[in-house]
Amino acid sequence: MSLAAAGQPLPGKNDAPPAEIAPPRQSAIAVRSPTPAQLEMIHRASASLETATAEEILVWAVRTYFPRFTMATGLGPEGCVIISMLAKIEPRVYVFNLDTGYQFRETLELRERIAEKYGIVVDLQRPELSVAAYEAAHGGPVYRTDPDQCCYDRKVCVLHRVAKDFDAWASGIRRDQSLTRADTPVVRWDKKFGLVKISPLARWTKGDVWRRIVDEKIPYNPLHDQGYPSIGCWPCTRAVAQGEDERAGRWTGMAKTECGLHTGAE
Numbered sequence: 628m629s630l631a632a633a634g635q636p637l638p639g640k641n642d643a644p645p646a647e648i649a650p651p652r653q654s655a656i657a658v659r660s661p662t663p664a665q666l667e668m669i670h671r672a673s674a675s676l677e678t679a680t681a682e683e684i685l686v687w688a689v690r691t692y693f694p695r696f697t698m699a700t701g702l703g704p705e706g707c708v709i710i711s712m713l714a715k716i717e718p719r720v721y722v723f724n725l726d727t728g729y730q731f732r733e734t735l736e737l738r739e740r741i742a743e744k745y746g747i748v749v750d751l752q753r754p755e756l757s758v759a760a761y762e763a764a765h766g767g768p769v770y771r772t773d774p775d776q777c778c779y780d781r782k783v784c785v786l787h788r789v790a791k792d793f794d795a796w797a798s799g800i801r802r803d804q805s806l807t808r809a810d811t812p813v814v815r816w817d818k819k820f821g822l823v824k825i826s827p828l829a830r831w832t833k834g835d836v837w838r839r840i841v842d843e844k845i846p847y848n849p850l851h852d853q854g855y856p857s858i859g860c861w862p863c864t865r866a867v868a869q870g871e872d873e874r875a876g877r878w879t880g881m882a883k884t885e886c887g888l889h890t891g892a893e
C-alpha cells in the first residue's frame with residue numbers, strides 16, 4: 628500500500644527539519660528494579676490470578692496500582708476488549724497508543740469509535756521526530772533498512788518515556804499468539820520498562836476474543852475483515868492467506884517477529 632493510499636502525508640524534500648540521529652537501540656535507558664519483596668508479591672499474584680477472569684485480573688490491577696496503572700494498545704482486538712472492560716471497571720485508567728506515524732487510517736478511525744462508545748480517549752504518544760524528519764535524518768525509510776531500529780525509535784523509546792510515570796501496565800498479549808508469547812504469565816516484572824506487566828488475556832484464545840467482540844458489539848478494526856489478523860504499521864503489515872499464522876503478515880520477509888515491546892521483559 629502506498630503512503631497516500633494509507634492516508635499518510637507523502638514526505639517531501641522540503642519538509643525535513645535538521646537531521647537528528649536517533650540513539651542506537653543498545654543504548655542504556657535507566658529503568659527501575661524491583662525489590663525482592665516486590666518480586667515475591669508479583670509471583671504470588673500471578674499464581675493466584677492464573678485462573679481468574681480477565682475482569683478479575685483488571686480489578687486487581689486497578690486496586691493495586693491505579694492511578695499509576697496504564698495500558699498501551701495498538702487498538703488490536705485484544706486491546707479493544709480490554710478497553711471495554713476498563714470502561715466498566717475504571718474508565719480513568721490512562722490508555723495510550725504508540726503513534727509511530729505509520730499507522731493505518733483505519734486504526735486511527737477506530738480510536739475515535741472507541742471514544743464514542745466508551746468515553747475512553749486513547750491518547751496518542753508520538754516519537755520526537757515526525758515521519759518526514761526521521762526519514763530525512765536516516766536517508767529514507769528506516770523500516771526498509773533496519774526495522775528493529777525503526778521500532779526502537781518509534782515505539783520502544785516512546786514507551787520508555789511514558790513508563791516513567793507509572794508502576795504497572797496492561798497488555799493484550801495472549802499465549803496462543805506465537806511461540807515467543809507462549810509462556811506469558813498473568814503478572815510479571817517487565818525489566819525492559821521497569822514496570823509490572825499485567826496480561827489479563829494471557830489465557831484467552833483468539834476465539835475467546837472474537838466471541839466477546841461479537842457478543843458485546845465492541846468496535847474493531849475493519850481491516851480484520853480484509854485478511855489482516857494482526858495489524859501494526861502499514862509498511863510492515865500485509866494480509867495473510869488462509870491457514871497462515873496470525874502474525875505471519877507482520878514484517879514479511881524479515882527475521883523480525885516482534886516490535887520489541889514484548890520481548891526482553893524477563
Ligand code: SF4
Nearest residue numbers: 770774777778860863
Ligand atoms: Fe517502523 Fe515497521 Fe516498526 Fe512501525 S512496525 S515502527 S514502520 S519498523
